[in-house]
Amino acid sequence: MKMRKFTAFAAAAAMAVLVAGCSSNDDSDHAGHSSESVTASTSAAAATTETAVAAPTAEELTQSLDLVVDPTVDAATKADAIENGQARLANLETMTAALANYGEITFTVDTPTVEGETTTAPVTIATARGATAPTPNTWVLVDGDWKLSDTSACQLLAMGQAPCV
Secondary structure, eight states, rough: OOHHHHHHHHHHHHHHHHHHHOOOGGGGGGGTHHHHHHHHHHHHHHHHHHHTTOOHHHHHHHHHHHHHHHSSSOOHHHHHTBBBBBGGHHHHHHHHHHHHHHHTEEEEEEEOEEEEEEEEEEEEEEEEEEEEEOOEEEEEEEEEEEEHHHHHHHHHHHHTTTOOO
């Protein structure tokens, strides 16, 4: 019983010392911790977050579309550029085989808009057979990379005779 009282007393004494140490009026301990430095740190962290989620350019989005229809690129590489791409491997293989002798396909991506982790841009597709009207395509941010959305990939795969089921 004496040991419990002593332990309780020691704990209370330690708390008193800690509280007294934390309530010091001496500003020398807090010289580098002003509210200005906290605000600067918070602003720097916010800027870093914004930079990490930079909006993709129309050129970057065009390159992602070019990759998906390039008959010289394997399906696994294409799948990495698409949201849910692993589920579309068979479709990508079918489309890649169909495009082997199809001819040139070009994309014109207009100015993208970003809302959170989704980017949307009007895309015109041109082939030897003609051009499509601009159609909105979307990309989603996945692990820091902008990937063609599953919905837009399925639209492209359907055009390549490999529709999603």
